[in-house]
Amino acid sequence: MISVVAPVHNEGAGVERFVARLADVLAGAGLAYELVLVDDGSTDDSWNFVVAQAALDPRVRGLQLSRNFGKEAAVLAGLEHAAGDAVVVIDSDLQHPPEIIPEMVRRWRQGAHVVEAVKRNRTGQGLIGRVGGRAFNKAFTGLTRVDLVDATDFRLLARPALEALLRLPEHSSFFRGTSSWIGFRRSTVEIDIAERVGGRSRWTFGSLFRLAVNGLTSFTSxxxxxxxxxxxxxxxxxxxxxxxxxxxxxxxxxxxxxxxxxxxxxxxxxxxxxxxxxxxxxxxxxxxxxxGRPRYLVQERAEHSVVPEQWARAKR
Incomplete structure (x- = not known):
């Protein structure tokens, strides 16, 4: 079984679109999966949609964080609650195409421990996002020797790579960097970044700048x-x-x-x-x-009557 982890922040009805499209892709490919939706302190009705999807589909589970801890913490929460033999991290706004997941799984079954999706274009990003993202990735790669050129958070981690990642003790996590830093056998697939299906990006210049500063200070002196x-x-x-x-x-x-x-x-x-x-x-x-404060706090869970062992342990 594979786990799909998707952070959610003020996506509203987009949660339903994302779950439906993901189900079509993975069920069509004959993959057994679970979907872990992590609501990162949304201020709209996103959590209600997560609860509804979990009630309808036993493969869907939800975590609601007690407040907005940031995307990095939301990703970490999903990874720590994932039960699959491999875990895919993907954005819930459908800019990352779910249709690539079967190819990622194929690469994993061929022996790769980390399968990264790299950008072929930046269609869904504004000018600041395109220029700033490219500059940060090149600067980060040059300073840390960790290759992030055209990298995304959309990637698959096999269980050994995931466990190595979760053993890293630092409080200020940077998933894109740490999942590259751990090494392991790697493979890449190219993707086209799509336009957002609904709404607009929640990323601002300030939030992108904070992410860049956090990434650099977490990795290099x-x-x-x-x-x-x-x-x-x-x-x-x-x-x-x-x-x-x-x-x-x-x-x-x-x-x-x-x-x-x-x-x-x-x-x-x-x-x-x-x-x-x-x-x-x-x-x-x-x-x-x-x-030493917790990196996130879980306020509520949404799950079907069948609870996997990983979730039962997390409750205790």
Missing amino acids: APLHLVTMVGLGFAAFAVLLGAQTLIRWIGGDSVAGFPTVILLLLVMGTFLLLGLGVIGEYLARIHEEVR
Whole structure:
């Protein structure tokens, strides 16, 4: 059996469309599956649709988080409650095509432990999403040596890879990065990102920026090293400028340069503030880790009368 994990946030009636299309694809392919829908603190009637689908179909189960913990926490909740031999993570807005899942399962049965869907296009994304996403993935790959170029969260994890992922202790998780970092035998399939079937994207520039900062600070200390290197560069430049000024003064030349000094102060002040911001992000990450709070809290479950063993253990 495979498990399909889909985070849900303010999708409303889109939940019903997603479940119906997924059922058509997987049933048509003859796959035994369960669907774990994780409501990440929706403020609309999404949870009612999840409950209704769980009542109609024993393969559908729902988790309602106590508030909006973010997509990463919702994905983690679904992974920890998945009972399948392989788990597929997919967005519930149908931008990730469910029709690719049978091919992912085929690759898994051929021996792959992680099957990643990579973007062939970015049709369903706005300009900021396309440019920002491509820039972040390339920067992340260059700084961490973890390949995220054109990567998505749409991927299949075999049980060994999933258990390795769930053993990672950090509080601030970044699923796309950690599921690539763990290694294991991998395979990729290309997908076209579709337009949203209903509504509009919940991602804003601010939320995408926070995700990027979380991903980088969770994986690499390169920004801290960059602050150090730029600081050393400024120090070297200051020594050279001081030496030049001293030589000119000894030679009897007038030493002017008030505008230059002001410009240097502005540049250095800007860098100092950015450096403090980078250090602050890492301190905030350390603070989150040492507090040891749960990464998510489950408020309610929606399930059919047949409860898999994994869910029974989770209740205890």
